């Protein structure tokens with residue numbers, strides 16, 4: 001049996017030579033989850049000038065030596081407008097986000113001021129300042145967020161909503177990204193039916209098709225869904241050829257054990273190359289890796305996941321995600337577990353590395369799903385993440401254990 005780390009190392013060695021090299025320009029609007037192919041550099045300071053952090057009054061500190069000082073309000077500056085130079089002894093009514101007028105060195109928020117009504121119509125009145133301000137009070141400094149010429153997002157960054165906002169804040173309307181990995185997916189198994197169909201005796205619904213397609217989409221891939229392929233050698237070979245013609249990676253589930261109904265091994269041997277591994281993890285174990293030849297030359301990567309719903313999901317998260325990160329061009333490092341307290345006992349560990357479905361309890365300790373069988377998809381829906389438990393390692397309540405949150409595994 002192969003360790004998970006060895007298996008991932010071998011997968012990655014194959015993935016590097018298939019990393020995507022085509023770039024495209026996309027609107028920043030539509031860039032969610034895309035991976036930057038080049039750095040985003042700022043051509044400006046953000047904010048571009050000093051501006052007010054509060055609704056209040058811009059003034060000179062030197063003009064307010066004591067609480068209760070009264071200043072004439074000489075101008076009014078809403079956000080988006082530029083005021084006049086502040087004359088000594090005056091204040092400017094100012095609003096959040098408005099540029100600080102030349103000459104002012106502090107803003108006093110309106111809650112610490114008293115407006116005095118004007119004596120004549122057309123004037124702005126005066127303000128009584130009920131505090132002694134210090135220089136810089138309530139002013140956001142030019143460039144305090146981003147300095148001109150700074151790199152705000154590095155090549156290899158996967159664009160989150162906040163990263164899209166950052167790109168927009170420096171004025172980048174379009175971004176250079178890598179083409180998304182194309183992954184063709186099919187399920188094997190004559191027992192599989194689609195939701196909406198009536199189940200015949202002996203049949204089950206194809207849940208993996210939905211889980212794996214969803215995982216691919218959540219991981220920012222273009223998922224090419226090729227449906228269900230019958231448990232026959234010719235059908236499996238034909239599906240592999242069709243998949244490889246369209247995709248960077250061909251992903252299948254089921255049929256990678258060594259039973260006589262498992263046709264992926266001979267199909268791959270005819271259409272490309274295959275290594276069949278037993279990976280020492282639970283759930284998981286059988287994992288197939290290889291390549292499928294393309295008719296026009298070249299090849300697609302191939303990964304075959306086990307059929308059991310929890311096994312295929314966990315194997316996807318642990319072994320396929322690292323490959324997708326490489327294909328997609330992300331600089332995302334491998335996932336680091338979070339130390340958490342176990343709120344359960346695990347007295348009978350197996351001799352394989354186990355990934356236990358757990359969730360964070362109300363006391364902050366991890367709770368264990370009672371049925372850890374690899375066919376019980378309920379555990380994956382219930383779980384917040386996985387405990388990475390070494391082979392043969394018993395866990396006692398209160399032990400600190402490595403926890404892998406599901407959202408981190410999908411980054």
Ligand code: AMP
Pocket residue numbers: 187188189191192204205206207208209253254255256257306307308309
């Ligand atoms: P296999 O790897 O083909 O031997 O399948 C192992 C187990 O997973 C069997 O119980 C299959 O019925 C089940 N299985 C295989 N493919 C799927 C699928 N797409 N959706 C749900 N269960 C599946």
Ligand code: MG
Pocket residue numbers: 188189190254255261307
């Ligand atoms: Mg099968």
